[in-house]
Amino acid sequence: xxxxxxxxxxxxxxxxxxxxxxxxxxxxxxxxxxxxxxxxxxxxxxxxxxxxxxxxxxxxxxxxxxxxxxxxxxxxxxxxxxxxxxxxxxxxxxxxxxxxxxxxxxxxxxxxxxxxxxxxxxxxxxxxxxxxxxxxxxxxxxxxxxxxxxxxxxxxxxxxxxxxxxxxxxxxxxxxxxxxxxxxxxxxxxxxxxxxxxxxxxxxxxxxxxxxxxxxxxxxxxxxxxxxxxxxxxxxxxxxxxxxxxxxxxxxxxxxxxxxxxxxxxxxxxxxxxxxxxxxxxxxxxxxxx
Amino acid sequence: xxxxxxxxxxxxxxxxxxxxxxxxxxxxxxxxxxxxxxxxxxxxxxxxxxxxxxxxxxxxxxxxxxxxxxxxxxxxxxxxxxxxxxxxxxxxxxxxxxxxxxxxxxxxxxxxxxxxxxxxxxxxxxxxxxxxxxxxxxxxxxxxxxxxxxxxxxxxxxxxxxxxxxxxxxxxxxxxxxxxxxxxxxxxxxxxxxxxxxxxxxxxxxxxxxxxxxxxxxxxxxxxxxxxxxxxxxxxxxxxxxxxxxxxxxxxxxxxxxxxxxxxxxxxxxxxxxxxxxxxxxxxxxxxxx
DNA sequence: AACTTCATCTGACTAAAGTCAGATATCATG
DNA sequence: CATGATATCTGACTTTAGTCAGATGAAGTT
Numbered sequence: 244x245x246x247x248x249x250x251x252x253x254x255x256x257x258x259x260x261x262x263x264x265x266x267x268x269x270x271x272x273x274x275x276x277x278x279x280x281x282x283x284x285x286x287x288x289x290x291x292x293x294x295x296x297x298x299x300x301x302x303x304x305x306x307x308x309x310x311x312x313x314x315x316x317x318x319x320x321x322x323x324x325x326x327x328x329x330x331x332x333x334x335x336x337x338x339x340x341x342x343x344x345x346x347x348x349x350x351x352x353x354x355x356x357x358x359x360x361x362x363x364x365x366x367x368x369x370x371x372x373x374x375x376x377x378x379x380x381x382x383x384x385x386x387x388x389x390x391x392x393x394x395x396x397x398x399x400x401x402x403x404x405x406x407x408x409x410x411x412x413x414x415x416x417x418x419x420x421x422x423x424x425x426x427x428x429x430x431x432x433x434x435x436x437x438x439x440x441x442x443x444x445x446x447x448x449x450x451x452x453x454x455x456x457x458x459x460x461x462x463x464x465x466x467x468x469x470x471x472x473x474x475x476x477x478x479x480x481x482x483x484x485x486x487x488x489x490x491x492x493x494x495x496x497x498x499x500x501x502x503x504x505x506x507x508x509x510x511x512x513x514x515x516x517x518x519x520x521x522x523x524x525x526x527x528x529x530x531x532x533x
Numbered sequence: 534x535x536x537x538x539x540x541x542x543x544x545x546x547x548x549x550x551x552x553x554x555x556x557x558x559x560x561x562x563x564x565x566x567x568x569x570x571x572x573x574x575x576x577x578x579x580x581x582x583x584x585x586x587x588x589x590x591x592x593x594x595x596x597x598x599x600x601x602x603x604x605x606x607x608x609x610x611x612x613x614x615x616x617x618x619x620x621x622x623x624x625x626x627x628x629x630x631x632x633x634x635x636x637x638x639x640x641x642x643x644x645x646x647x648x649x650x651x652x653x654x655x656x657x658x659x660x661x662x663x664x665x666x667x668x669x670x671x672x673x674x675x676x677x678x679x680x681x682x683x684x685x686x687x688x689x690x691x692x693x694x695x696x697x698x699x700x701x702x703x704x705x706x707x708x709x710x711x712x713x714x715x716x717x718x719x720x721x722x723x724x725x726x727x728x729x730x731x732x733x734x735x736x737x738x739x740x741x742x743x744x745x746x747x748x749x750x751x752x753x754x755x756x757x758x759x760x761x762x763x764x765x766x767x768x769x770x771x772x773x774x775x776x777x778x779x780x781x782x783x784x785x786x787x788x789x790x791x792x793x794x795x796x797x798x799x800x801x802x803x804x805x806x807x808x809x810x811x812x813x814x815x816x817x818x819x820x821x822x823x
Numbered sequence: 824a825a826c827t828t829c830a831t832c833t834g835a836c837t838a839a840a841g842t843c844a845g846a847t848a849t850c851a852t853g
Numbered sequence: 854c855a856t857g858a859t860a861t862c863t864g865a866c867t868t869t870a871g872t873c874a875g876a877t878g879a880a881g882t883t
Binding site: 328 | 864
């Protein structure tokens with residue numbers, strides 16, 4: 244009754260029928276699923292035909308016919324690419340945008356329906372985030388971004404909110420040595436965000452200093468992404484970036500209220516050292532020679 | 534970035550591709566999905582042809598042909614039912630059992646694979662339970678069972694474990710007035726279990742007494758099923774059963790460490806009354822006239 | 824016994840999805 | 854500019870899924 248594999252399989256059954264229900268509601272728009280999928284891919288901003296084909300896993304002949312049927316319906320227009328006339332681009336016509344909006348409305352209504360009948364929607368969403376991150380694990384990408392980009396700011400906001408919850412005395416960003424964004428841009432440093440299908444789920448900053456070392460800052464993994472060993476992947480990426488920048492010594496500070504962080508550092512070659520700054524929050528300090 | 538609907542849809546995408554991957558691994562056994570589904574339904578103990586057809590939503594013509602193709606492969610045998618020769622029963626042959634086991638192995642391997650790459654498998658499983666319960670909400674059935682049945686004993690075990698976690702002083706079943714199972718069987722009372730696709734996710738007991746009232750006992754909802762208003766459904770079912778047994782007055786006791794229970798009682802017509810027993814755990818007592 | 828109802832099966836059909844070999848046009852390169 | 858690589862398209866085909874009308878035989882009803 245409590246066999247883990249049986250629980251996963253119960254989940255599979257539940258989810259298969261929910262997904263099937265969405266598919267049938269799509270059929271209600273009088274178009275086969277294949278054509279609907281292509282239309283939706285285009286609506287979601289994919290325009291390169293080869294890219295869509297690859298994304299949907301379609302044969303080139305089938306893809307060509309599906310495009311033709313959407314064109315005959317007046318929903319899309321295709322044109323050869325200017326820089327390479329072999330490739331084609333597809334885009335929605337006005338009617339296509341209307342039809343795409345109708346599919347979006349169906350998807351949104353289904354999502355809404357699931358949420359609406361649950362009185363603890365936030366718990367349900369957290370569970371969905373956790374599972375989505377676990378299932379798309381191999382597709383999580385680590386991207387270097389500007390520390391002031393939307394993705395980076397979202398991660399930092401979540402990071403500060405979490406420190407506020409975990410520190411007994413709360414957390415006030417303005418009291419911490421807020422790293423100048425400039426120091427986390429190349430060539431002094433960098434900022435790395437982990438993305439799972441458009442959702443940022445983790446980050447780490449590498450901050451250059453003038454003291455002969457660089458600092459690791461703002462290591463954060465979204466609650467939904469914990470257990471995927473993403474913290475380690477982010478640290479590896481930050482260390483690799485540091486090596487690429489010619490940095491040979493790294494330091495970081497952390498707090499004993501974040502035991503999983505301390506454990507990660509200890510298990511990956513970091514050595515505890517005495518306090519090296521007067522920031523009020525950290526009480527643990529580490530160093531690593533690259 | 535945090536729109537709830539967008540989060541549900543990200544979940545949908547993640548799960549669709551995982552389900553699709555399992556389907557393609559099933560195709561690897563050289564049999565179309567339709568036939569594989571029928572074989573698996575039979576392997577999972579469904580033998581009545583009409584029941585399988587209904588479960589899989591198949592047309593009778595299609596069903597007949599799929600059965601024939603499995604028979605031609607030597608995987609199943611069908612026979613008319615003894616009590617009604619119009620109906621047919623299907624069962625696996627030896628080769629069919631082997632083939633079914635191969636499908637089971639694929640399903641189990643997929644489930645294992647998801648779990649294995651996650652270092653916090655219990656959190657992942659809890660999330661899956663939550664979602665499976667939410668998605669199969671309409672298919673949750675309330676069944677009257679014997680209080681000593683496997684399902685009932687599972688629920689009670691979970692219930693006691695939860696009390697142990699929630700009461701500051703812990704919980705020891707032997708100190709509580711353990712209701713005699715006889716008192717929770719018809720005609721004195723009953724025991725109701727909420728089932729979601731073979732998994733018990735909640736229970737409630739109606740216990741007859743000789744004092745002119747019956748008691749509601751052991752109301753429990755699995756953590757994964759909270760938010761589905763299952764507590765209320767269980768209470769409604771228990772009250773309906775009480776009415777059917779000619780009971781006109783109900784009492785129950787609870788503890789202020791379970792605030793959601795107290796709130797449920799207050800909002801459904803229960804009236805707080807003075808202590809009516811000397812059980813050491815409860816500190817809140819309610820009564821309801823039917 | 825004659826009827827209606829029911830579960831299953833058969834034949835004839837359609838739609839959708841997918842496969843594959845070549846045709847066509849364009850691009851990159853020596 | 855000839856050559857090979859690349860992206861898309863076309864035609865011919867197969868498989869799978871599904872629909873529907875009617876046949877068959879058994880069960881239930883009057």
